[in-house]
Amino acid sequence: MVIPISYYVTCSVILFFIGIYCLIFKRNMIRLLMGLEIMLNAVNLNFIVFSAYGVEGIPHPLAHLFSIIILGVGGTTIALGLVITLYAYRHYGTLNVRKLKRLRH
Numbered sequence: 047m048v049i050p051i052s053y054y055v056t057c058s059v060i061l062f063f064i065g066i067y068c069l070i071f072k073r074n075m076i077r078l079l080m081g082l083e084i085m086l087n088a089v090n091l092n093f094i095v096f097s098a099y100g101v102e103g104i105p106h107p108l109a110h111l112f113s114i115i116i117l118g119v120g121g122t123t124i125a126l127g128l129v130i131t132l133y134a135y136r137h138y139g140t141l142n143v144r145k146l147k148r149l150r151h
Contacts, residue, residue: 054095061088075131075141079124086120 061084068081090113097109135141 051095051099054091058088058091058095061085061091073142073144075127075134075143075146078143079127079131082127083120083124086116090116 065081065083065085065088068077068084072078072081093109093113093116094105097106100106131141134146138146140146
């Protein structure tokens, strides 16, 4: 039994909107990074699903390559973001983005 593509796309859209919600409404830097990672995983899910449903039984390898590249770039982005978050917390004592914005002036 094959799961229809609409289930995967619906799951991906839900994940993407959860990530956008985190980016728009959350103030904590770690939650912002988590929202960004959720959005990247939703895009990866779309790449893999559409490659698997293109030709029956033959997934396209280019989508898998894009997903691996996105995972690598996303991992380095998250690592760099966590380092910046750690230094911001050590220096300012808060992870609230709005408070950190006010400290700039």
